[in-house]
Amino acid sequence: MPRTPIGVFDSGIGGFSVLREIRKILPTQPLIYIADQANVPYGERTGDQVRSFSRAMTSFLENAGCRVVAVACNTASAAALYTLREEFPHLHIVGMEPALKPAANSTQTKTVGILATNGTFEGEPYRRLKEKYGHGIRILETPCPGLARMIEEDNPEISSHLRDWIEPMLDDNADRIVLGCTHYPLVKHLISSIVGNRAQILDPSEAVALQVGRMHAQHSSDTDLNITLAEMASVTLYTTSDPEVIRTKAEQLLWPKISALPLRWNGKVLTTI
Numbered sequence: 001m002p003r004t005p006i007g008v009f010d011s012g013i014g015g016f017s018v019l020r021e022i023r024k025i026l027p028t029q030p031l032i033y034i035a036d037q038a039n040v041p042y043g044e045r046t047g048d049q050v051r052s053f054s055r056a057m058t059s060f061l062e063n064a065g066c067r068v069v070a071v072a073c074n075t076a077s078a079a080a081l082y083t084l085r086e087e088f089p090h091l092h093i094v095g096m097e098p099a100l101k102p103a104a105n106s107t108q109t110k111t112v113g114i115l116a117t118n119g120t121f122e123g124e125p126y127r128r129l130k131e132k133y134g135h136g137i138r139i140l141e142t143p144c145p146g147l148a149r150m151i152e153e154d155n156p157e158i159s160s161h162l163r164d165w166i167e168p169m170l171d172d173n174a175d176r177i178v179l180g181c182t183h184y185p186l187v188k189h190l191i192s193s194i195v196g197n198r199a200q201i202l203d204p205s206e207a208v209a210l211q212v213g214r215m216h217a218q219h220s221s222d223t224d225l226n227i228t229l230a231e232m233a234s235v236t237l238y239t240t241s242d243p244e245v246i247r248t249k250a251e252q253l254l255w256p257k258i259s260a261l262p263l264r265w266n267g268k269v270l271t272t273i
C-alpha cells in the first residue's frame with residue numbers, strides 16, 4: 001500500500017524551517033512541499049488573496065493524497081486557517097501562530113518582542129492569542145517589511161535590517177524574541193549574533209513538527225513494513241516559480257539530491273505542467 005504523504009506549504013522557502021523538523025521526526029515519510037514563489041511575499045498581500053492561494057495549495061495537496069497538511073506560514077495561517085479547516089473537513093490541518101504563549105509564560109522582564117509580518121499581526125488568530133496570553137506583559141510588535149523576500153533572495157543587507165528591528169526591542173527590555181514568520185529561523189544565526197545573551201529566541205518549528213507527527217500517528221494507517229528505499233527518500237518540492245532556484249536553495253538548507261517540479265497558476269487553480 002502506498003504511504004500517505006504529508007503536505008506542507010508556504011509562500012516560499014520559509015516552510016523549510018518546519019519541513020526539516022518534520023523530516024527529523026518522520027524520516028521515512030513521503031513529504032510534498034509547495035512554495036508559492038510566484039506570489040511571495042504573502043505579508044504584503046490582502047487576506048482574500050492569501051486565502052485564495054492557500055485554498056488552491058491545500059486542494060492540490062488533498063488531490064495528491066495527503067491527509068495531514070501543515071500550513072508552514074504564519075501569514076497564511078492568520079488569513080486562512082479557520083477557512084481551510086471548514087472547507088477541507090477530511091484533512092487534518094496544522095497551522096502556525098507566533099509563540100506568544102511560551103514567551104509570556106517565561107519572560108522575566110514582562111516584555112516580549114515579536115517579529116512577524118503585518119498580515120500575521122492583523123489576523124484574527126493573533127488577536128485571539130493576545131487576548132488569551134497578552135495580559136500583564138508588554139508586547140513589542142515588530143513587522144519586518146521585505147524581510148521574507150530578502151531571505152528568499154539571500155540579500156546581503158539582511159543583517160543590518162535585522163539589527164534595526166531587533167535592537168530597539170532589546171533596548172526596550174525584551175528578554176524573549178519570538179520568530180513569528182517561518183522565513184526567520186532560516187537566518188537564526190544572524191538573529192542570534194544580534195541578540196547574544198540579552199534575550200531568548202523562540203522558534204516554534206519543532207513544536208509544529210511534533211504536532212504534525214501526532215496528527216499523522218492518529219490519522220494515518222501507514223506502517224513501516226515493506227517500505228522501499230525510493231519511498232524513504234521521497235520528498236517532492238513544487239514551486240510556482242523556477243524549480244532550479246528552489247532546488248539549489250533546498251540543497252543549501254535541507255538535503256542534497258532533492259528534486260523540484262514546477263506548478264502553474266491557472267486562474268485560481270494550481271496545475272502541474
Ligand code: DGL
Pocket residue numbers: 010011012014015040041042043044072073074075076117120148180181182183
Ligand atoms: N513564511 C511566511 C510566514 O510565516 C510568509 C512570509 C511572506 O511571504 O511574507 O509568515
